Amino acid sequence: MSTEQLLSRDSRLSNRPYQIEALQSIFQHEKCVVKMFCGTGKSRIMTNVILHENKQLSVIVFPSLSLIQQYSSDYLEMFDHPCLNISSEMLDIESTTDEVRIRTFLQRQERKLILITYQSLHVLLACLDGQKIPLIQYDEAHHTTGIECQKLVFETDCFEKQVFYTATPETKNGRVLYDREDEASIPLAFEYTYLQGLAATVLNEFDVCVDMYTEKTNHSVYEAIARAILTRGTSRGLLFHSGVNGERNTSVWNFVDEDAFKVAFAKVARAFPEKQYTKITFVGMDGTTKMAERKQMLSALDQTPMDEIYLISSCDTIGEGVDTKRANLCVFVDPKTSTIQLIQNIGRVLRRNPEQPVSTILIPCWINMENYAGAETREQKDALIREQMRATNGDYSPVLNVLGALRQEDEDLYEMCLHYPSRKHKEDSLREQGFEIGEEEYTHEEVDEMRQTSNLEIHTDEEIRTHESVQESEETTRLYYDEEENVYYPIEGDEDTVIEPPKPKVRVSIHQNEEIQMLWSVKEVDFTKQFCTVVIECEVSRNEENWHLRRDELCAYIDVNGRVPLLKENPSIHTWVDNQKQNYGKRIQRMSIPEFRTIWEETVRKFPCLDNDNMWHLKHAELYAYIDANGKAPVPKGSPLNQWVSDQKKNYKKHRGRMSKPEFRAIWEETLEKYPCLRDLTQQWYMKHNELCVYIDKYGKVPPKGSSLNGWRHTQNDCYDNKSCIMKNEDIRRIWEETIQKYPCLTVDNEKVWHMKHAELCAYLDRNNKPPTLRTDKLLTGWLSNTKTHFQKCNRIMGHPHIRTLWEETIRKYPCLTIDLNDLWHTKHKELCRHIDLTRKLPSKGSSLNSWLGNQKQNYKKQENSMENEDIRAIWEETLRRYPILSDRDEQWKIKLAELHIFIDTNKRCPQERKDSEKILGNWTSYQKTNYKNQGMENPEIRKLWEDTLQKYHCLSTDLVAQWYLKRDKLCAYIDANSRVPPKGTPLNTWVNRQKSNYKKQDRIMSDPEIRKSWEELVQKYPCLSGKTTKSMKLATVAQPTESSEQKRQRVHSELSQLHQKYKTLTSEHLRQTFEDNPSLWHTYHAISEENEKSFPEQEIPRNRIIQELCKLKSKRTKLVVDMGCGKAHIARYFQDTRFKFINLDHVSSNELVVSRDISNTELDDDSVEICILSLAMWGSNCTSYVREAYRILESNGILYLIEPTKRWTEVEPADKLHALLEESGFRIVEKKIEKFAMFICSK
Known part of the structure; x- marks a missing residue:
C-alpha cells in the first residue's frame, strides 16, 4: 500500500506520518499487535484498515457498548457497508442477538461490517457455520487474555487476519499480548509511546501533582482539587473512585456534593484573588446512568469555557477508549493498583489541547500521622517514612501506584518524573540544537583557572550559569557539569548559537502542610526533590529483594520441571527471565551491577536450559534424531518439534531471531541439505521435478509403476487437472505444462486406462442394452459418470481431441448413454x-x-x-x-431447539413431560439432556448450540440434586409450621408421593445413595411422612447394639481430624490433583464435615456466620463475591437473588455452581471483585498464599471474610497467627470475633 493511497482526501480519515507507518506495517502481517498510547488515533487506523483491506466481512470487537456507540457516531458514515451491532442493547444502528438474523446478515453477498463486544463474541462465532472472518480487529485488546476470551480468540481457527490494538499490552495477572523475546508469539507491528506523541504535539504534557493532607475527610480532597484548579488552570476534571454506593465517604454518590465543594473552593480561592471562576458544576455518573445522559455530561465538559469548572465523578464508567477531547484534570480520589486502569484514566485527559497544553494528574494522599507517633528523632522518622514507602498499602501507595503505572508504560517517562532533567534529557536537548557533550574531563581546579582567562557558560541539569573572566575576553567556553561524577565536560558546537535549556515535560510537584514538613524535616522548597530521592532509594531496595525472590522462584521451578516455565504457565517468571537475558546482553539495569551479573552467570551455569543458544542446539539434535528414526519431518502439525521447525523456517526466511546470526544460518543450511524433507514445498517440488526430468532423459520412459517418483507424477497430473494443491501456483503450473509438452509419455498412461475402461463399457452395453448402475457395477458407473461430466465441461482427458471424438461416436452408437x-x-x-x-x-x-x-x-x-x-x-x-x-436431522434438531427457546421465553419455565400439550417437547428436551450428559452429541455444532442454550436458560441446567434439596427444605418448612404433610392435591404433596414411590422402587433420584439416606432421615424426623404403620407378624429379634450420638460425634470428629492432618501437609496443587484422580475422596471429606456440623448450634456453623454478615450488607447494585474453597456452594445457594453474583471455586466441581480451580491461583483479574470468602478453606501447605491471592483480586476497600478453627491458628493469643498473616498480607482488620471458630472481617 503506497503512502499516496493512505493519504485520504477526506480530512476525517487523513493520516499523520506515524499512522501511515502503522498502517503499512499492519498490511504486512496476518496477525499482529499495535501498541499505541491513549488518544493517538487507533480508531482512525482501524477504519483505514477496513477501507483499504476491502474484505467481504470486517469485524471490530470493543470492550463496551458505549465504545460501539462512540465509534458508530464518529466513523460509520465513512462506510457504504451495511453494519450490524451484535448486542441486546438497541443503538443507533441495527442491533440483534438473534442467531437467525445474524446468519442472514453473514450470507449477504456484499462487503459488510459487524461491531460487537467481547461479551457477545461467542454469539458471532456460533453463527459462522464453518465460514472464516477475513478481518477482525480488537480494540483495547488486553481483554483478549481473559479466561473465556482466550479460548475464543486464540484457540479457534475462525480468523484470516487479526489485529490487536492496545495501550496496555501487559494485562492483569501478568499475561502479555506479545513477547519481544518469543519468536513464536504475536509480532508487534507498531509501537507509539506517550513521549513520541508528546514530541509530535499529538498529546498534552502533564504534571503529577501530589496533595498530602492529614485530615481524612472529603473536605480535604475538595481543597486539593480546588488548589490544583487554581494553581494550574485545569478546570475540566474527571474524578475516579473505587465505589459507587458504598459506605465510604469517597464513594461516588457520597462524594458528589456541589455545595460542599463550593465552600472548600471559596476557602482555597482566598489565596488566589486574581483567579475568578464564574460557575461550578459537580455531577456524578454510574452504570445506571443512561447512555444519552452520559453523552450529554461529556459534551458539556468538553464545551466548558476556561473561566468555569466542570467535574464528573465516576467509578469504572469513564474508562478505556471513552473520548474526552478537552478534559485536562485527572483526580484519583481513591487509590488504584491496576496499571491498566491507571494508564487508561490518565489517557482520558491527555488529548492535545493547544489552549492548555499541560494537563494535571492530581493524587490526593492521606498521611496517617498515627503511624509516626513513636518517632522522636529524625532518624526514627526517616525509618518510618521508608517503611511506609515500601509497604504495599502504606501512606504513599497512591503516589507509588501511579508512578509504577507510568514506569510500565515507559521507563523514560518514569525517570523523567523522578529526576528531570537528567543528563540524558540534557544531551537530547543539546543534540536537537546542534551540540554535543565532549569526552574530555575538567576538574573544579581546572575550571577555576579557566575563569581567569575566558568567560564561562556552565550548564547543569537544572540551570545555566555564566561567569565573566577577571580579564576582558571575547572567548566564551561552554561546559556541562555532571553532578553524579562531579566533573565538567566541554559542549561542542556553534559558539554564536544561544543554547536553550531543556523544556520541562513531565514533573512531580507536592503540596503539604506544616505538620508533614516537620515529619520529613524538609523545607517546602526542597520537599519534592527529597520525596523523589526517597522513592528512588526505596524502589532500588524493594527491587533488589524482588529480584532475589524471582530468582529463587525460577530455580525452584527448574528443579521440579527441568526447564524454564512457558509463558502460559507462569507469565511473570517467563517474562522476568527474558528481561534478565536481554539486560545481561546489553549490560543495563540490574545487569549493569557486577554482583547481579555474577549471580546470573552462576545460575545459567547451574541450569543450562537458561542458555537460549544451548537450548537451540538441543532442539536441533532432537530434530536429527527424529528424522533419522522416522525418515520424515516431524508430525503432527502443531507438535512442539513441528512448531520449532516451522519457527526456524520463518526466521531463516526473514533473517530474524537466532537466524540473523551467521553461525546458526550455516548450521540450518547444512540441515536442509542433509534432510530435503525439511525444505519448503516449492523447493521440494522443484527438486522432485528435476529428478523426474533426469530419469526420463536417461531412460526415455516414465518411472516404473510402484516407485515413489511414479506416484509423484500421478499426483501432479491429478492436481493439475483439478487446479488444486501446489498447482494453484501459476509458475509451477506453467512449468508442468511445458514438461508435458516436452515429455508426452507423462500422460500416455492415462489414455491407456481410459481406452481400457471405454472397451469395458462397450462390452457391458452390448450384453445388457443399458448403462451400468451402482448395484450392478459400481466402479464402471463411477467412471461413466466422471466421463460425462468431463465431456460436458471439456476438461481433463476430454480436452484431448481424439478422445473427445471417440466418445461422441460412442454416444451415437449407444443412445441409452444420452438419456436426459x-x-x-x-x-x-x-x-x-x-x-x-x-x-x-x-x-x-x-x-x-x-x-x-x-x-x-x-x-x-x-x-x-x-x-x-x-x-x-x-x-x-x-x-x-x-x-x-x-x-436434514441437524436442521430438524435446530427447528426443535428454536421451538424450545420460544417455549421458555413465553412460559419462563421448561416444558413438562407429564402435561399432554408439552409432552413431545418435554420428552425431546429430556432426551437432549441425557444425550449431552452421556457424550452422545457427537456433532460439534449441535453440542455447541446445546451448551449455549444451557448457559442462556438456567432452568435446563439446574442440578436435579439441587432441585431435590430445595423441595426437601420447602417440605420441612411446611411440616415445621403446620405439623402435618401438605394437603392432597397440592404440588408439594404430589412431590412427596412421588418420592415415596421412587424410594420403594429405588428408582430415579432415589437410586442416589446420598438422596436415599437423606429421605430416610427425613421420614425418621417427621413420622407423619411414613403414613399408617402396621404391626409386624415376624418374631422379635435381639436388637443390635446401636451407636450413641456421643460415640458418633467422637467418631466423626476423629475421622475429620485425620483427614485434616493429611491434607494440610499437601500443597494445593497436589491436593487438587489428588481429588481430580479420585473425586470420591473430596465427597467423603465433605460428607464427614457436614456430619460433624450437626453437633454445632445452627447459627455457629462457619458458613452460616458468614451468611449472617452478608445479610447485613445493604446495596442497590449486585456485588461480585468469590467464595474460595466453597465446597458445595451452600452460601451461593442461600442468596438466590440479585444482591450478590457468586464465583464459587473448589478443587472439585460438585454441581453447576462450582468451578474447579486451585484457589492459590484463581486466574481472576487484579482488583476485580468486591468480596472474598475463605470459610474453613485454609488447607494445604501453601494456604498462606490463599490470603495473598484474595488480596490481589479484591478491589480497593474490598472485604475479606475469613473463618477458621481458633485452636489451629493460636500460638500465644487466640488466633494470633491468623491475625499476623492478614496484616502481613496488607489487610486492615475491621472486626474479629474469636469463639470456637475465629472470624476476621478485613478490608483491602
Whole structure:
C-alpha cells in the first residue's frame, strides 16, 4: 500500500506520518499487535484498515457498548457497508442477538461490517457455520487474555487476519499480548509511546501533582482539587473512585456534593484573588446512568469555557477508549493498583489541547500521622517514612501506584518524573540544537583557572550559569557539569548559537502542610526533590529483594520441571527471565551491577536450559534424531518439534531471531541439505521435478509403476487437472505444462486406462442394452459418470481431441448413454414421493433410493449437479416443505431447539413431560439432556448450540440434586409450621408421593445413595411422612447394639481430624490433583464435615456466620463475591437473588455452581471483585498464599471474610497467627470475633 493511497482526501480519515507507518506495517502481517498510547488515533487506523483491506466481512470487537456507540457516531458514515451491532442493547444502528438474523446478515453477498463486544463474541462465532472472518480487529485488546476470551480468540481457527490494538499490552495477572523475546508469539507491528506523541504535539504534557493532607475527610480532597484548579488552570476534571454506593465517604454518590465543594473552593480561592471562576458544576455518573445522559455530561465538559469548572465523578464508567477531547484534570480520589486502569484514566485527559497544553494528574494522599507517633528523632522518622514507602498499602501507595503505572508504560517517562532533567534529557536537548557533550574531563581546579582567562557558560541539569573572566575576553567556553561524577565536560558546537535549556515535560510537584514538613524535616522548597530521592532509594531496595525472590522462584521451578516455565504457565517468571537475558546482553539495569551479573552467570551455569543458544542446539539434535528414526519431518502439525521447525523456517526466511546470526544460518543450511524433507514445498517440488526430468532423459520412459517418483507424477497430473494443491501456483503450473509438452509419455498412461475402461463399457452395453448402475457395477458407473461430466465441461482427458471424438461416436452408437439426466431425476423423485406416501418413512439405508436421496441433499446444499437447475431446485424445496421427514436431522434438531427457546421465553419455565400439550417437547428436551450428559452429541455444532442454550436458560441446567434439596427444605418448612404433610392435591404433596414411590422402587433420584439416606432421615424426623404403620407378624429379634450420638460425634470428629492432618501437609496443587484422580475422596471429606456440623448450634456453623454478615450488607447494585474453597456452594445457594453474583471455586466441581480451580491461583483479574470468602478453606501447605491471592483480586476497600478453627491458628493469643498473616498480607482488620471458630472481617 503506497503512502499516496493512505493519504485520504477526506480530512476525517487523513493520516499523520506515524499512522501511515502503522498502517503499512499492519498490511504486512496476518496477525499482529499495535501498541499505541491513549488518544493517538487507533480508531482512525482501524477504519483505514477496513477501507483499504476491502474484505467481504470486517469485524471490530470493543470492550463496551458505549465504545460501539462512540465509534458508530464518529466513523460509520465513512462506510457504504451495511453494519450490524451484535448486542441486546438497541443503538443507533441495527442491533440483534438473534442467531437467525445474524446468519442472514453473514450470507449477504456484499462487503459488510459487524461491531460487537467481547461479551457477545461467542454469539458471532456460533453463527459462522464453518465460514472464516477475513478481518477482525480488537480494540483495547488486553481483554483478549481473559479466561473465556482466550479460548475464543486464540484457540479457534475462525480468523484470516487479526489485529490487536492496545495501550496496555501487559494485562492483569501478568499475561502479555506479545513477547519481544518469543519468536513464536504475536509480532508487534507498531509501537507509539506517550513521549513520541508528546514530541509530535499529538498529546498534552502533564504534571503529577501530589496533595498530602492529614485530615481524612472529603473536605480535604475538595481543597486539593480546588488548589490544583487554581494553581494550574485545569478546570475540566474527571474524578475516579473505587465505589459507587458504598459506605465510604469517597464513594461516588457520597462524594458528589456541589455545595460542599463550593465552600472548600471559596476557602482555597482566598489565596488566589486574581483567579475568578464564574460557575461550578459537580455531577456524578454510574452504570445506571443512561447512555444519552452520559453523552450529554461529556459534551458539556468538553464545551466548558476556561473561566468555569466542570467535574464528573465516576467509578469504572469513564474508562478505556471513552473520548474526552478537552478534559485536562485527572483526580484519583481513591487509590488504584491496576496499571491498566491507571494508564487508561490518565489517557482520558491527555488529548492535545493547544489552549492548555499541560494537563494535571492530581493524587490526593492521606498521611496517617498515627503511624509516626513513636518517632522522636529524625532518624526514627526517616525509618518510618521508608517503611511506609515500601509497604504495599502504606501512606504513599497512591503516589507509588501511579508512578509504577507510568514506569510500565515507559521507563523514560518514569525517570523523567523522578529526576528531570537528567543528563540524558540534557544531551537530547543539546543534540536537537546542534551540540554535543565532549569526552574530555575538567576538574573544579581546572575550571577555576579557566575563569581567569575566558568567560564561562556552565550548564547543569537544572540551570545555566555564566561567569565573566577577571580579564576582558571575547572567548566564551561552554561546559556541562555532571553532578553524579562531579566533573565538567566541554559542549561542542556553534559558539554564536544561544543554547536553550531543556523544556520541562513531565514533573512531580507536592503540596503539604506544616505538620508533614516537620515529619520529613524538609523545607517546602526542597520537599519534592527529597520525596523523589526517597522513592528512588526505596524502589532500588524493594527491587533488589524482588529480584532475589524471582530468582529463587525460577530455580525452584527448574528443579521440579527441568526447564524454564512457558509463558502460559507462569507469565511473570517467563517474562522476568527474558528481561534478565536481554539486560545481561546489553549490560543495563540490574545487569549493569557486577554482583547481579555474577549471580546470573552462576545460575545459567547451574541450569543450562537458561542458555537460549544451548537450548537451540538441543532442539536441533532432537530434530536429527527424529528424522533419522522416522525418515520424515516431524508430525503432527502443531507438535512442539513441528512448531520449532516451522519457527526456524520463518526466521531463516526473514533473517530474524537466532537466524540473523551467521553461525546458526550455516548450521540450518547444512540441515536442509542433509534432510530435503525439511525444505519448503516449492523447493521440494522443484527438486522432485528435476529428478523426474533426469530419469526420463536417461531412460526415455516414465518411472516404473510402484516407485515413489511414479506416484509423484500421478499426483501432479491429478492436481493439475483439478487446479488444486501446489498447482494453484501459476509458475509451477506453467512449468508442468511445458514438461508435458516436452515429455508426452507423462500422460500416455492415462489414455491407456481410459481406452481400457471405454472397451469395458462397450462390452457391458452390448450384453445388457443399458448403462451400468451402482448395484450392478459400481466402479464402471463411477467412471461413466466422471466421463460425462468431463465431456460436458471439456476438461481433463476430454480436452484431448481424439478422445473427445471417440466418445461422441460412442454416444451415437449407444443412445441409452444420452438419456436426459433431468428425466432420470424426475423419475427418481416420483419414486421417492411414492415411497414416503405409502410407508410414511424414508427409504431403508443401503437402498439405491436412499443413496439417491443422500446425493440430492448434498447437491442441494452445495448447489451443484442437478441442483444447479433452478426448476429442479424449486421442486426439491417444495418437496422438503411437503415432507418434513426429508429435512436434514441437524436442521430438524435446530427447528426443535428454536421451538424450545420460544417455549421458555413465553412460559419462563421448561416444558413438562407429564402435561399432554408439552409432552413431545418435554420428552425431546429430556432426551437432549441425557444425550449431552452421556457424550452422545457427537456433532460439534449441535453440542455447541446445546451448551449455549444451557448457559442462556438456567432452568435446563439446574442440578436435579439441587432441585431435590430445595423441595426437601420447602417440605420441612411446611411440616415445621403446620405439623402435618401438605394437603392432597397440592404440588408439594404430589412431590412427596412421588418420592415415596421412587424410594420403594429405588428408582430415579432415589437410586442416589446420598438422596436415599437423606429421605430416610427425613421420614425418621417427621413420622407423619411414613403414613399408617402396621404391626409386624415376624418374631422379635435381639436388637443390635446401636451407636450413641456421643460415640458418633467422637467418631466423626476423629475421622475429620485425620483427614485434616493429611491434607494440610499437601500443597494445593497436589491436593487438587489428588481429588481430580479420585473425586470420591473430596465427597467423603465433605460428607464427614457436614456430619460433624450437626453437633454445632445452627447459627455457629462457619458458613452460616458468614451468611449472617452478608445479610447485613445493604446495596442497590449486585456485588461480585468469590467464595474460595466453597465446597458445595451452600452460601451461593442461600442468596438466590440479585444482591450478590457468586464465583464459587473448589478443587472439585460438585454441581453447576462450582468451578474447579486451585484457589492459590484463581486466574481472576487484579482488583476485580468486591468480596472474598475463605470459610474453613485454609488447607494445604501453601494456604498462606490463599490470603495473598484474595488480596490481589479484591478491589480497593474490598472485604475479606475469613473463618477458621481458633485452636489451629493460636500460638500465644487466640488466633494470633491468623491475625499476623492478614496484616502481613496488607489487610486492615475491621472486626474479629474469636469463639470456637475465629472470624476476621478485613478490608483491602
